[in-house]
């Protein structure tokens with residue numbers, strides 16, 4: 293498993309982050325353009341607490357979330373049961389997806405496992421579970437621009453966006469750069485999310501120096517890389 297301290301240690305704050313992210317649905321619209329949800333069997337790899345599963349289940353024919361961290365897999369299952377969503381949840385990781393060959397039309401992973409070099413076993417698994425013509429769609433940060441990107445690059449200077457891009461180019465993935473928004477309902481929510489996404493020194497610097505145009509409802513532009521490959 294790739295350590296994910298933000299959601300493992302503070303799932304309730306990660307929920308706030310998910311609720312703040314991309315309320316306009318920019319990512320969802322881009323996904324639908326690449327491979328229509330309608331009629332598709334969709335896999336969410338590294339689904340965490342299953343935040344995206346109910347929405348995907350409204351759009352697609354069938355949805356399964358795969359998550360290796362047991363407490364999160366349980367939370368995801370509880371979420372779909374609580375609201376009566378038809379999505380399924382299975383415990384497992386990207387390197388050994390517990391699904392049959394050729395059974396998925398869209399494989400989605402959002403800020404999960406597929407971060408560049410080292411994730412080749414997971415890419416082989418995507419190739420195995422996707423039907424011919426199926427599409428893998430991976431969402432990650434674009435650290436080269438936007439307010440969030442500048443914070444990320446400053447906090448994690450060893451991160452090399454050019455090397456990550458070369459990796460995905462070599463793997464045959466195309467990249468579409470998008471800008472989403474983080475929209476928080478309070479300054480406290482914003483501060484809580486900054487604290488789980490950045491080391492303490494970086495979080496303190498962001499919170500003391502960045503001026504939101506509406507401090508009661510902070511909004512942050514956030515560049516993301518959507519990478520996809522049709523198998």
Ligand SMILES: C[S@@+](CC[C@H](N)C(=O)[O-])C[C@H]1O[C@@H](n2cnc3c(N)ncnc32)[C@H](O)[C@@H]1O
Pocket residue numbers: 293294295296298299310337338339340341342343344358359360361364384385386387401402403404405
């Ligand atoms: C930052 S969270 C994102 C969760 C979810 N995709 C979301 O958008 O709410 C990263 C997730 O990847 C999961 N993860 C870690 N290693 C993994 C692996 N090898 N295969 C699949 N998922 C993994 C973590 O347990 C965690 O749930």
